[in-house]
Amino acid sequence: MAFPKLLITGCNGLVGRILWKKLSDDFDLYGLDISPGEPSGKIFQADVSDLEQVKSMFSRVPSLTYVAHLAGDPRVDASWDSVFANNIGGTKNVYDAAQTFGVRRIVFASSNHVTGAYEGFPPSLHARPNPALIARRDPIRPDSFYGVSKAAGEAIARLYYEFYGLESICLRIGSVTKEDDPRVNPRFESTWLSHRDLVQLVKKSLKADVKFGIYYGVSNNTKRFWDISNAEVELGYRPEDDASKFMI
Amino acid sequence: MAFPKLLITGCNGLVGRILWKKLSDDFDLYGLDISPGEPSGKIFQADVSDLEQVKSMFSRVPSLTYVAHLAGDPRVDASWDSVFANNIGGTKNVYDAAQTFGVRRIVFASSNHVTGAYEGFPPSLHARPNPALIARRDPIRPDSFYGVSKAAGEAIARLYYEFYGLESICLRIGSVTKEDDPRVNPRFESTWLSHRDLVQLVKKSLKADVKFGIYYGVSNNTKRFWDISNAEVELGYRPEDDASKFMI
Numbered sequence: 001m002a003f004p005k006l007l008i009t010g011c012n013g014l015v016g017r018i019l020w021k022k023l024s025d026d027f028d029l030y031g032l033d034i035s036p037g038e039p040s041g042k043i044f045q046a047d048v049s050d051l052e053q054v055k056s057m058f059s060r061v062p063s064l065t066y067v068a069h070l071a072g073d074p075r076v077d078a079s080w081d082s083v084f085a086n087n088i089g090g091t092k093n094v095y096d097a098a099q100t101f102g103v104r105r106i107v108f109a110s111s112n113h114v115t116g117a118y119e120g121f122p123p124s125l126h127a128r129p130n131p132a133l134i135a136r137r138d139p140i141r142p143d144s145f146y147g148v149s150k151a152a153g154e155a156i157a158r159l160y161y162e163f164y165g166l167e168s169i170c171l172r173i174g175s176v177t178k179e180d181d182p183r184v185n186p187r188f189e190s191t192w193l194s195h196r197d198l199v200q201l202v203k204k205s206l207k208a209d210v211k212f213g214i215y216y217g218v219s220n221n222t223k224r225f226w227d228i229s230n231a232e233v234e235l236g237y238r239p240e241d242d243a244s245k246f247m248i
Numbered sequence: 249m250a251f252p253k254l255l256i257t258g259c260n261g262l263v264g265r266i267l268w269k270k271l272s273d274d275f276d277l278y279g280l281d282i283s284p285g286e287p288s289g290k291i292f293q294a295d296v297s298d299l300e301q302v303k304s305m306f307s308r309v310p311s312l313t314y315v316a317h318l319a320g321d322p323r324v325d326a327s328w329d330s331v332f333a334n335n336i337g338g339t340k341n342v343y344d345a346a347q348t349f350g351v352r353r354i355v356f357a358s359s360n361h362v363t364g365a366y367e368g369f370p371p372s373l374h375a376r377p378n379p380a381l382i383a384r385r386d387p388i389r390p391d392s393f394y395g396v397s398k399a400a401g402e403a404i405a406r407l408y409y410e411f412y413g414l415e416s417i418c419l420r421i422g423s424v425t426k427e428d429d430p431r432v433n434p435r436f437e438s439t440w441l442s443h444r445d446l447v448q449l450v451k452k453s454l455k456a457d458v459k460f461g462i463y464y465g466v467s468n469n470t471k472r473f474w475d476i477s478n479a480e481v482e483l484g485y486r487p488e489d490d491a492s493k494f495m496i
Contacts, residue, residue, distance in 0.1 A: 159392070159393070159396050163365075
Protein backbone atom coordinates (compact mmCIF):
# COMPACT_ATOMS: atom_id res chain seq x y z
CA MET A 1 0.00 0.00 0.00
CA ALA A 2 1.31 3.42 -0.91
CA PHE A 3 2.15 5.84 1.88
CA PRO A 4 -0.20 8.82 2.17
CA LYS A 5 1.18 12.01 0.71
CA LEU A 6 2.35 14.72 3.09
CA LEU A 7 3.47 18.16 1.96
CA ILE A 8 5.81 20.08 4.27
CA THR A 9 5.72 23.84 3.70
CA GLY A 10 8.91 25.53 4.86
CA CYS A 11 10.67 22.18 4.42
CA ASN A 12 14.12 23.80 4.42
CA GLY A 13 13.66 25.51 7.77
CA LEU A 14 14.81 24.13 11.13
CA VAL A 15 11.62 22.23 11.95
CA GLY A 16 11.08 21.29 8.30
CA ARG A 17 14.45 19.57 8.04
CA ILE A 18 13.85 17.57 11.23
CA LEU A 19 10.45 16.38 10.02
CA TRP A 20 11.70 15.64 6.51
CA LYS A 21 14.28 13.22 7.92
CA LYS A 22 11.97 11.43 10.32
CA LEU A 23 8.62 11.22 8.53
CA SER A 24 9.80 9.51 5.34
CA ASP A 25 9.20 6.04 6.82
CA ASP A 26 5.46 6.73 7.11
CA PHE A 27 4.65 9.28 4.43
CA ASP A 28 5.30 10.03 0.77
CA LEU A 29 6.91 13.42 1.35
CA TYR A 30 6.69 16.56 -0.74
CA GLY A 31 8.21 19.90 0.14
CA LEU A 32 7.68 23.58 -0.55
CA ASP A 33 10.07 26.34 0.41
CA ILE A 34 10.89 29.89 -0.56
CA SER A 35 14.58 28.96 -0.78
CA PRO A 36 15.67 26.42 -3.38
CA GLY A 37 17.55 24.17 -0.93
CA GLU A 38 18.74 20.81 -2.19
CA PRO A 39 17.42 20.08 -5.65
CA SER A 40 14.77 17.35 -5.71
CA GLY A 41 11.84 16.37 -7.87
CA LYS A 42 9.67 16.44 -4.77
CA ILE A 43 10.67 19.83 -3.38
CA PHE A 44 9.16 22.89 -5.04
CA GLN A 45 10.20 26.50 -4.73
CA ALA A 46 7.26 28.79 -3.95
CA ASP A 47 6.47 31.89 -1.92
CA VAL A 48 3.46 31.21 0.32
CA SER A 49 2.53 34.89 0.28
CA ASP A 50 1.59 34.44 -3.41
CA LEU A 51 -1.68 32.49 -3.78
CA GLU A 52 -1.08 31.62 -7.44
CA GLN A 53 2.34 30.11 -6.68
CA VAL A 54 0.85 28.07 -3.84
CA LYS A 55 -2.05 26.77 -5.92
CA SER A 56 0.21 25.97 -8.84
CA MET A 57 2.46 23.97 -6.53
CA PHE A 58 -0.45 22.07 -4.92
CA SER A 59 -1.74 21.18 -8.40
CA ARG A 60 1.48 19.22 -9.00
CA VAL A 61 0.81 16.78 -6.13
CA PRO A 62 -2.36 14.81 -6.93
CA SER A 63 -4.14 13.06 -4.05
CA LEU A 64 -2.40 15.08 -1.36
CA THR A 65 -3.81 14.05 2.03
CA TYR A 66 -1.75 15.88 4.64
CA VAL A 67 0.06 19.19 5.00
CA ALA A 68 2.50 20.24 7.70
CA HIS A 69 2.35 24.02 7.36
CA LEU A 70 5.58 25.46 8.73
CA ALA A 71 6.32 28.17 6.14
CA GLY A 72 6.48 31.77 7.24
CA ASP A 73 8.80 34.20 8.91
CA PRO A 74 10.08 32.32 11.99
CA ARG A 75 11.61 35.31 13.79
CA VAL A 76 9.92 36.45 16.99
CA ASP A 77 11.05 40.00 16.23
CA ALA A 78 9.92 39.94 12.60
CA SER A 79 8.34 43.14 11.26
CA TRP A 80 4.60 43.57 10.88
CA ASP A 81 4.94 43.79 7.10
CA SER A 82 6.71 40.44 6.97
CA VAL A 83 4.36 38.48 9.23
CA PHE A 84 1.33 40.18 7.66
CA ALA A 85 2.30 38.92 4.18
CA ASN A 86 4.11 35.67 4.97
CA ASN A 87 2.45 34.34 8.11
CA ILE A 88 -1.12 35.64 7.98
CA GLY A 89 -1.47 35.93 4.19
CA GLY A 90 0.68 32.83 3.62
CA THR A 91 -1.38 30.71 6.00
CA LYS A 92 -4.63 31.77 4.36
CA ASN A 93 -3.12 30.88 0.96
CA VAL A 94 -2.03 27.42 2.10
CA TYR A 95 -5.48 26.72 3.60
CA ASP A 96 -7.16 28.03 0.45
CA ALA A 97 -5.08 25.71 -1.77
CA ALA A 98 -5.48 22.76 0.62
CA GLN A 99 -9.25 23.14 0.58
CA THR A 100 -9.29 23.53 -3.20
CA PHE A 101 -7.25 20.37 -3.73
CA GLY A 102 -9.02 18.18 -1.17
CA VAL A 103 -6.45 17.93 1.61
CA ARG A 104 -7.86 16.15 4.67
CA ARG A 105 -5.74 17.55 7.49
CA ILE A 106 -3.19 20.27 8.21
CA VAL A 107 -0.78 20.32 11.11
CA PHE A 108 -0.18 24.04 11.58
CA ALA A 109 2.99 25.29 13.26
CA SER A 110 1.55 27.86 15.61
CA SER A 111 3.75 29.17 18.39
CA ASN A 112 4.04 29.58 22.12
CA HIS A 113 4.37 33.31 21.37
CA VAL A 114 0.57 33.43 20.98
CA THR A 115 0.60 33.47 24.79
CA GLY A 116 4.13 34.76 25.29
CA ALA A 117 3.09 37.83 27.29
CA TYR A 118 2.26 35.56 30.25
CA GLU A 119 6.05 35.24 30.60
CA GLY A 120 6.61 38.98 31.00
CA PHE A 121 8.88 41.42 29.12
CA PRO A 122 11.59 40.20 28.96
CA PRO A 123 10.43 36.63 29.69
CA SER A 124 11.01 35.78 33.34
CA LEU A 125 8.43 33.10 34.12
CA HIS A 126 11.07 30.39 33.73
CA ALA A 127 12.99 31.87 36.68
CA ARG A 128 10.02 31.65 39.06
CA PRO A 129 9.43 28.57 41.23
CA ASN A 130 6.34 26.51 40.37
CA PRO A 131 4.46 28.96 38.13
CA ALA A 132 0.82 28.19 37.33
CA LEU A 133 0.51 26.29 34.06
CA ILE A 134 -0.64 28.23 30.99
CA ALA A 135 -3.41 26.21 29.37
CA ARG A 136 -5.15 26.11 26.04
CA ARG A 137 -8.28 27.76 27.46
CA ASP A 138 -6.43 30.79 28.80
CA PRO A 139 -6.93 33.95 26.72
CA ILE A 140 -4.30 34.67 24.12
CA ARG A 141 -1.65 37.20 25.11
CA PRO A 142 0.71 37.67 22.15
CA ASP A 143 4.14 39.10 22.86
CA SER A 144 4.98 40.21 19.32
CA PHE A 145 3.66 40.75 15.81
CA TYR A 146 4.88 37.21 15.24
CA GLY A 147 2.62 35.99 18.05
CA VAL A 148 -0.31 37.97 16.59
CA SER A 149 0.32 36.35 13.21
CA LYS A 150 0.17 32.86 14.72
CA ALA A 151 -3.05 33.70 16.59
CA ALA A 152 -4.49 34.82 13.25
CA GLY A 153 -3.30 31.54 11.72
CA GLU A 154 -5.16 29.58 14.40
CA ALA A 155 -8.29 31.60 13.55
CA ILE A 156 -7.87 30.80 9.85
CA ALA A 157 -7.44 27.10 10.70
CA ARG A 158 -10.60 27.18 12.80
CA LEU A 159 -12.61 28.85 10.02
CA TYR A 160 -11.59 26.22 7.44
CA TYR A 161 -12.55 23.47 9.88
CA GLU A 162 -15.91 25.05 10.66
CA PHE A 163 -16.80 25.99 7.11
CA TYR A 164 -15.26 23.20 5.01
CA GLY A 165 -14.48 20.43 7.50
CA LEU A 166 -10.76 20.75 6.70
CA GLU A 167 -9.14 19.29 9.81
CA SER A 168 -6.37 21.10 11.70
CA ILE A 169 -4.11 20.41 14.61
CA CYS A 170 -2.45 23.66 15.72
CA LEU A 171 0.77 23.17 17.66
CA ARG A 172 2.07 26.03 19.81
CA ILE A 173 5.62 24.86 19.37
CA GLY A 174 8.13 25.55 22.12
CA SER A 175 11.91 25.97 21.70
CA VAL A 176 13.44 23.69 19.08
CA THR A 177 17.22 24.02 18.74
CA LYS A 178 19.39 23.00 15.85
CA GLU A 179 21.76 20.97 18.03
CA ASP A 180 18.84 19.49 20.02
CA ASP A 181 20.38 20.88 23.22
CA PRO A 182 18.41 23.16 25.58
CA ARG A 183 21.46 24.65 27.30
CA VAL A 184 21.79 27.63 24.93
CA ASN A 185 19.18 29.67 26.85
CA PRO A 186 18.02 29.42 30.50
CA ARG A 187 14.40 29.78 29.37
CA PHE A 188 14.70 26.59 27.34
CA GLU A 189 14.89 24.51 30.55
CA SER A 190 11.14 25.25 30.62
CA THR A 191 10.28 25.59 26.93
CA TRP A 192 12.50 23.08 25.10
CA LEU A 193 10.96 20.69 22.59
CA SER A 194 13.40 17.92 21.65
CA HIS A 195 13.61 16.66 18.10
CA ARG A 196 12.17 13.27 18.96
CA ASP A 197 9.30 14.73 20.97
CA LEU A 198 8.58 17.10 18.07
CA VAL A 199 8.48 14.18 15.65
CA GLN A 200 6.24 12.14 17.96
CA LEU A 201 3.88 15.09 18.41
CA VAL A 202 3.58 15.77 14.68
CA LYS A 203 3.08 12.07 13.86
CA LYS A 204 0.36 11.75 16.47
CA SER A 205 -1.24 15.01 15.30
CA LEU A 206 -1.49 13.59 11.79
CA LYS A 207 -3.13 10.35 13.01
CA ALA A 208 -5.29 11.46 15.95
CA ASP A 209 -9.06 10.98 15.97
CA VAL A 210 -9.63 14.59 17.10
CA LYS A 211 -10.39 16.79 14.08
CA PHE A 212 -9.48 20.23 15.43
CA GLY A 213 -7.36 21.23 18.37
CA ILE A 214 -4.74 23.59 19.74
CA TYR A 215 -1.88 22.15 21.81
CA TYR A 216 1.40 23.26 23.33
CA GLY A 217 4.41 21.44 21.90
CA VAL A 218 6.95 20.99 24.66
CA SER A 219 9.07 18.18 26.09
CA ASN A 220 8.38 16.71 29.51
CA ASN A 221 10.59 19.33 31.14
CA THR A 222 10.60 19.44 34.95
CA LYS A 223 10.28 23.23 34.67
CA ARG A 224 7.59 23.19 31.96
CA PHE A 225 4.92 25.89 32.42
CA TRP A 226 2.55 24.93 29.60
CA ASP A 227 -0.29 22.51 30.21
CA ILE A 228 -0.06 19.53 27.85
CA SER A 229 -2.90 17.51 29.39
CA ASN A 230 -5.13 18.01 26.34
CA ALA A 231 -2.31 16.76 24.06
CA GLU A 232 -1.88 13.72 26.30
CA VAL A 233 -5.60 12.91 26.27
CA GLU A 234 -6.59 13.89 22.74
CA LEU A 235 -3.41 13.11 20.77
CA GLY A 236 -1.80 10.44 22.99
CA TYR A 237 1.35 12.58 23.23
CA ARG A 238 3.91 11.10 25.65
CA PRO A 239 7.04 13.28 25.62
CA GLU A 240 10.26 11.42 26.45
CA ASP A 241 12.76 14.19 27.12
CA ASP A 242 13.40 16.60 29.99
CA ALA A 243 15.62 19.65 29.58
CA SER A 244 16.58 19.53 33.26
CA LYS A 245 18.56 16.35 32.63
CA PHE A 246 21.00 18.45 30.57
CA MET A 247 21.53 21.02 33.29
CA ILE A 248 24.37 20.36 35.71
CA MET B 249 -12.80 72.06 31.43
CA ALA B 250 -12.40 70.89 27.85
CA PHE B 251 -13.91 67.58 26.85
CA PRO B 252 -11.40 64.82 26.14
CA LYS B 253 -10.79 64.21 22.46
CA LEU B 254 -12.27 61.11 20.88
CA LEU B 255 -11.58 60.03 17.30
CA ILE B 256 -14.15 57.80 15.61
CA THR B 257 -12.71 55.81 12.70
CA GLY B 258 -15.39 54.80 10.23
CA CYS B 259 -17.46 57.74 11.47
CA ASN B 260 -19.72 57.67 8.39
CA GLY B 261 -20.73 54.02 8.82
CA LEU B 262 -23.88 52.82 10.60
CA VAL B 263 -22.35 52.55 14.07
CA GLY B 264 -20.17 55.60 13.51
CA ARG B 265 -23.15 57.85 12.79
CA ILE B 266 -25.00 56.66 15.90
CA LEU B 267 -21.99 57.33 18.12
CA TRP B 268 -21.25 60.67 16.48
CA LYS B 269 -24.71 61.94 17.40
CA LYS B 270 -24.73 60.69 20.97
CA LEU B 271 -21.16 61.20 22.21
CA SER B 272 -20.80 64.89 21.45
CA ASP B 273 -22.11 65.87 24.90
CA ASP B 274 -19.16 64.18 26.59
CA PHE B 275 -16.32 64.26 24.08
CA ASP B 276 -14.62 66.58 21.66
CA LEU B 277 -15.25 64.45 18.57
CA TYR B 278 -13.05 63.89 15.54
CA GLY B 279 -13.81 61.56 12.68
CA LEU B 280 -11.99 59.57 10.03
CA ASP B 281 -13.63 57.81 7.13
CA ILE B 282 -12.73 56.46 3.71
CA SER B 283 -15.76 58.26 2.25
CA PRO B 284 -15.89 62.06 2.37
CA GLY B 285 -19.38 62.26 3.96
CA GLU B 286 -20.51 65.65 5.16
CA PRO B 287 -17.77 68.25 4.97
CA SER B 288 -16.41 69.25 8.37
CA GLY B 289 -13.21 70.59 9.80
CA LYS B 290 -13.19 67.71 12.26
CA ILE B 291 -13.80 64.82 9.88
CA PHE B 292 -10.85 63.66 7.81
CA GLN B 293 -10.83 61.41 4.79
CA ALA B 294 -8.31 58.58 5.07
CA ASP B 295 -7.94 54.94 4.12
CA VAL B 296 -7.02 52.92 7.22
CA SER B 297 -5.23 50.33 5.07
CA ASP B 298 -2.58 53.00 4.36
CA LEU B 299 -0.36 53.61 7.41
CA GLU B 300 0.95 56.95 6.15
CA GLN B 301 -2.56 58.33 5.67
CA VAL B 302 -3.54 57.17 9.16
CA LYS B 303 -0.47 58.67 10.82
CA SER B 304 -0.86 61.91 8.90
CA MET B 305 -4.47 62.16 10.08
CA PHE B 306 -3.58 61.41 13.73
CA SER B 307 -0.89 64.09 13.62
CA ARG B 308 -3.63 66.67 13.00
CA VAL B 309 -5.38 65.98 16.33
CA PRO B 310 -3.01 66.94 19.16
CA SER B 311 -3.69 65.47 22.61
CA LEU B 312 -5.99 62.76 21.34
CA THR B 313 -7.04 60.57 24.30
CA TYR B 314 -9.59 58.10 22.96
CA VAL B 315 -10.27 56.24 19.73
CA ALA B 316 -13.39 54.30 18.77
CA HIS B 317 -12.05 52.11 15.98
CA LEU B 318 -14.93 51.11 13.74
CA ALA B 319 -13.33 51.48 10.30
CA GLY B 320 -13.04 48.42 8.08
CA ASP B 321 -15.12 46.33 5.73
CA PRO B 322 -18.35 45.66 7.68
CA ARG B 323 -19.72 42.90 5.43
CA VAL B 324 -19.84 39.40 6.91
CA ASP B 325 -19.32 37.99 3.41
CA ALA B 326 -16.42 40.32 2.54
CA SER B 327 -13.57 38.81 0.55
CA TRP B 328 -10.31 37.77 2.16
CA ASP B 329 -8.42 40.43 0.21
CA SER B 330 -10.66 43.16 1.58
CA VAL B 331 -10.62 42.14 5.25
CA PHE B 332 -6.90 41.34 5.05
CA ALA B 333 -6.09 44.91 3.94
CA ASN B 334 -8.85 46.91 5.61
CA ASN B 335 -9.66 45.04 8.81
CA ILE B 336 -6.41 43.30 9.78
CA GLY B 337 -3.96 45.74 8.18
CA GLY B 338 -6.19 48.71 8.98
CA THR B 339 -6.49 47.79 12.64
CA LYS B 340 -2.74 47.40 12.98
CA ASN B 341 -2.29 50.82 11.36
CA VAL B 342 -4.75 52.51 13.73
CA TYR B 343 -3.06 50.91 16.76
CA ASP B 344 0.36 51.86 15.42
CA ALA B 345 -0.69 55.52 15.00
CA ALA B 346 -2.52 55.56 18.35
CA GLN B 347 0.58 54.31 20.13
CA THR B 348 2.81 56.75 18.28
CA PHE B 349 0.61 59.73 19.21
CA GLY B 350 0.00 58.78 22.84
CA VAL B 351 -3.65 57.66 22.78
CA ARG B 352 -4.73 56.20 26.13
CA ARG B 353 -7.56 53.88 25.15
CA ILE B 354 -9.19 52.34 22.08
CA VAL B 355 -12.68 50.90 21.95
CA PHE B 356 -12.38 48.36 19.15
CA ALA B 357 -15.43 47.24 17.19
CA SER B 358 -14.89 43.51 17.14
CA SER B 359 -17.80 41.30 16.14
CA ASN B 360 -19.98 38.45 17.26
CA HIS B 361 -18.78 36.70 14.08
CA VAL B 362 -15.54 35.84 15.94
CA THR B 363 -17.65 33.08 17.50
CA GLY B 364 -20.36 32.88 14.82
CA ALA B 365 -19.79 29.20 14.03
CA TYR B 366 -21.40 28.28 17.37
CA GLU B 367 -24.66 29.29 15.67
CA GLY B 368 -24.29 26.78 12.82
CA PHE B 369 -24.33 27.22 9.03
CA PRO B 370 -26.71 28.88 8.33
CA PRO B 371 -27.20 30.31 11.85
CA SER B 372 -29.92 28.37 13.70
CA LEU B 373 -29.07 28.81 17.37
CA HIS B 374 -31.69 31.56 17.69
CA ALA B 375 -34.41 29.01 16.82
CA ARG B 376 -33.45 26.61 19.61
CA PRO B 377 -35.05 26.84 23.06
CA ASN B 378 -32.73 27.89 25.89
CA PRO B 379 -29.33 27.44 24.22
CA ALA B 380 -26.22 27.50 26.44
CA LEU B 381 -24.70 30.97 26.60
CA ILE B 382 -21.58 31.62 24.55
CA ALA B 383 -19.06 33.29 26.84
CA ARG B 384 -15.89 35.28 26.47
CA ARG B 385 -13.75 32.32 27.63
CA ASP B 386 -15.10 29.95 24.99
CA PRO B 387 -12.68 29.27 22.12
CA ILE B 388 -13.10 31.43 19.05
CA ARG B 389 -15.03 29.84 16.18
CA PRO B 390 -15.11 32.34 13.30
CA ASP B 391 -17.80 31.87 10.68
CA SER B 392 -16.21 33.97 7.92
CA PHE B 393 -13.07 35.76 6.78
CA TYR B 394 -14.70 38.77 8.42
CA GLY B 395 -14.81 36.88 11.73
CA VAL B 396 -11.15 35.87 11.31
CA SER B 397 -10.24 39.51 10.69
CA LYS B 398 -11.93 40.59 13.92
CA ALA B 399 -10.19 37.81 15.88
CA ALA B 400 -6.91 39.10 14.46
CA GLY B 401 -7.91 42.62 15.51
CA GLU B 402 -8.49 41.43 19.09
CA ALA B 403 -5.00 39.87 19.01
CA ILE B 404 -3.50 43.17 17.79
CA ALA B 405 -5.35 45.02 20.57
CA ARG B 406 -4.00 42.59 23.14
CA LEU B 407 -0.43 42.96 21.88
CA TYR B 408 -0.53 46.77 22.12
CA TYR B 409 -1.89 46.49 25.65
CA GLU B 410 0.75 43.99 26.70
CA PHE B 411 3.68 45.69 25.02
CA TYR B 412 2.86 49.41 25.29
CA GLY B 413 0.09 49.60 27.89
CA LEU B 414 -2.29 51.01 25.28
CA GLU B 415 -5.69 50.15 26.75
CA SER B 416 -8.40 48.41 24.72
CA ILE B 417 -11.98 47.39 25.20
CA CYS B 418 -12.98 44.99 22.41
CA LEU B 419 -16.73 44.81 21.80
CA ARG B 420 -18.13 41.82 19.94
CA ILE B 421 -21.00 43.88 18.62
CA GLY B 422 -24.31 42.15 17.89
CA SER B 423 -26.91 43.24 15.34
CA VAL B 424 -27.31 47.01 15.03
CA THR B 425 -29.99 48.10 12.57
CA LYS B 426 -30.38 51.44 10.88
CA GLU B 427 -34.02 51.84 11.95
CA ASP B 428 -33.25 50.52 15.47
CA ASP B 429 -35.83 47.77 14.96
CA PRO B 430 -34.96 44.07 15.41
CA ARG B 431 -37.88 42.73 13.37
CA VAL B 432 -36.00 42.63 10.06
CA ASN B 433 -34.44 39.23 10.84
CA PRO B 434 -35.64 36.45 13.20
CA ARG B 435 -32.06 36.02 14.46
CA PHE B 436 -32.08 39.59 15.73
CA GLU B 437 -34.57 38.65 18.47
CA SER B 438 -31.45 37.09 20.05
CA THR B 439 -28.65 39.28 18.72
CA TRP B 440 -30.08 42.81 18.52
CA LEU B 441 -28.14 45.71 20.03
CA SER B 442 -30.30 48.83 20.27
CA HIS B 443 -28.84 52.24 19.58
CA ARG B 444 -29.15 53.39 23.18
CA ASP B 445 -27.60 50.19 24.55
CA LEU B 446 -24.77 50.59 22.03
CA VAL B 447 -24.17 54.16 23.16
CA GLN B 448 -24.27 53.14 26.84
CA LEU B 449 -21.83 50.29 26.21
CA VAL B 450 -19.34 52.46 24.31
CA LYS B 451 -19.53 55.26 26.89
CA LYS B 452 -18.93 52.82 29.73
CA SER B 453 -16.13 51.15 27.79
CA LEU B 454 -14.38 54.51 27.47
CA LYS B 455 -14.65 55.24 31.21
CA ALA B 456 -14.29 51.79 32.85
CA ASP B 457 -11.47 51.03 35.27
CA VAL B 458 -10.63 47.77 33.48
CA LYS B 459 -7.76 48.32 31.05
CA PHE B 460 -8.26 45.42 28.63
CA GLY B 461 -11.26 43.24 27.98
CA ILE B 462 -13.43 41.50 25.42
CA TYR B 463 -17.23 41.74 25.76
CA TYR B 464 -20.33 40.85 23.78
CA GLY B 465 -22.40 43.87 22.84
CA VAL B 466 -26.07 42.91 22.90
CA SER B 467 -29.28 44.26 24.37
CA ASN B 468 -31.06 42.54 27.24
CA ASN B 469 -32.96 40.32 24.83
CA THR B 470 -35.02 37.52 26.34
CA LYS B 471 -33.58 35.21 23.70
CA ARG B 472 -29.98 36.45 24.05
CA PHE B 473 -27.39 33.64 23.78
CA TRP B 474 -24.25 35.62 24.58
CA ASP B 475 -23.00 35.93 28.14
CA ILE B 476 -22.72 39.58 29.17
CA SER B 477 -21.90 38.96 32.83
CA ASN B 478 -18.34 40.20 32.40
CA ALA B 479 -19.64 43.43 30.79
CA GLU B 480 -22.05 43.87 33.70
CA VAL B 481 -19.34 43.36 36.31
CA GLU B 482 -16.34 45.01 34.66
CA LEU B 483 -17.97 47.82 32.67
CA GLY B 484 -21.19 48.35 34.62
CA TYR B 485 -23.21 47.71 31.45
CA ARG B 486 -26.98 47.61 32.11
CA PRO B 487 -28.81 47.12 28.81
CA GLU B 488 -32.32 48.62 28.75
CA ASP B 489 -33.89 47.10 25.63
CA ASP B 490 -35.29 43.67 24.76
CA ALA B 491 -35.96 42.65 21.16
CA SER B 492 -38.77 40.34 22.26
CA LYS B 493 -40.87 43.38 23.19
CA PHE B 494 -41.04 44.19 19.46
CA MET B 495 -42.26 40.76 18.47
CA ILE B 496 -46.01 40.21 18.39
